Amino acid sequence: MNLLETHFVKKLEKPVRFQEYSVGIFNAIPTKSGIKKAIKKGHIFIDDKIASTGIYISGGEKIDLFESENTTTFERLKLNLEVLFEDDYLAIIYKPAGILVSGNKFVTVANALSQNLIKSSLADAVKPQPIHRLDYPTSGLLLVGKTSLSIIELGRLFKEKNIKxxxxxxxxxxxxxxxxxxxxxxxxxxxxxxxxxxxxxxxxxxxxxxxxxxxxxxxxxxxxxxxxxxxxxxxxxxxxxxxxxxxxxxxxxxxxASLDFIHPFTQEKITISKELPKKFRKIFPNF
CATH class of the missing domain: 3.30.2350.10 (Pseudouridine synthase)
Known part of the structure; x- marks a missing residue:
């Protein structure tokens, strides 16, 4: 087998089952089902030992993914996104105009989030998920949840009109x-x-x-x-x-242009803004 990818685990708040942690860490296998198959086939090693679904990850481990002739790889979207704020719970990214937030298309912001954001070290870390919509032709700030609880709490803030x-x-x-x-x-x-x-x-x-x-x-x-x-x-x-x-x-x-809210976990006041695109400033150069 040939070494395909290596991932180094950062310090985690508390141990997490490897099968849960590993979703999104490899470009070649972005799905939970794909990870499960790779573990069963013995293609994943943790600190040079074959991985199993029962192993817990706590931080500092080296995780290797190997490929064989029968390994199935997935095409991973290559789209660089500007990250304006990020912690273990959430992120705020800039969505360029002319890109879908999510949907059945391959080129979407949702499909590009894992490669642009740092995987959360929290136990309920999930694949990053946009919390709200921006139309395809609209540019600007998009709020993203990185854990199960943060997705719920950020959704609640929107519902209660506490995100301006x-x-x-x-x-x-x-x-x-x-x-x-x-x-x-x-x-x-x-x-x-x-x-x-x-x-x-x-x-x-x-x-x-x-x-x-x-x-x-x-x-x-x-x-x-x-x-x-x-x-x-x-x-x-x-x-x-x-x-x-x-x-x-x-x-x-x-x-x-801007998002303004109280962080639901740290209670920090978050105010993030993004300047007007060039096409705006061509008409209104003073802004």
Whole structure:
């Protein structure tokens, strides 16, 4: 057999069953079922001894994965993500525009998380999981859970509206300086606050506005639908638009700029922000 990959275990808070710990540590075998098969075939060694499902990992071990002629390998997505915050419980990453958060496609943020984040040392560590959605064309901050309990607690914070999100958009047409809309979306309550930071004249669109948005709810396409309802659709939106005012080729001008919440385990105040993409600053260079 040939050595395929080696993983060194960092110090853990408490021992964890190897079968649980090993999910996501090898590029060639990303699934729990794949790890189980490799253990049964004797392809995994811990400190130079054949691994078994009953072994517990505590930290400091060297784990080797060997391949044979019959070893089945999986294609692992190679996508570098910018990590803005990370600890054993959670992470905040930057999602570029034009990438799905999750779904049946191969190229998704969810599929790339394990290779970009450090595996949690906690006993309930799981494959990192996005906690909320960002539309395919939207750029910005995405919150990720790294343990079973953190996924539950972060979901609870969202449900109880204790995670504050700020977005920026470039909208079309003349707008009020600030305002609030509560137009229902899909027969559900939806609330959005907005503030125009700067406006510029445009030959094609009359006015373009840099708008700060603070949603109080998280309905699907909420900001895009709410701004269209105000007759100020987001520049580049090809789903929620006014006839004749669609900008092609530049993508959607919507950016999830900041997350603000109290860490559910450390009680630390977390405030993370990401600057506006270059395409925003080409229109509004002062920001």
């Amino acid at each position: 999100k700020t977005y920026f958009a470039i909208t079309i047409g003349k707008m009020n300086a600030k305002g609030y809309t509560d137009k229902p979306i899909d027969n559900k309550e939806a609330f959005t606050n907005y503030e125009v930071l700067e406006s510029v004249t445009s030959k094609r669109f009359d006015f373009l506005n840099l708008v700060k948005l603070k949603p109080e709810t998280g309905r699907k396409h909420q900001l895009r639908k709410h701004l269209l309802s105000l007759k100020n659709p987001i520049l580049g939106d090809k789903e929620h638009f006014k006839e004749g005012l669609v900008l092609n080729g530049k993508g959607l001008y919507l950016h999830a």
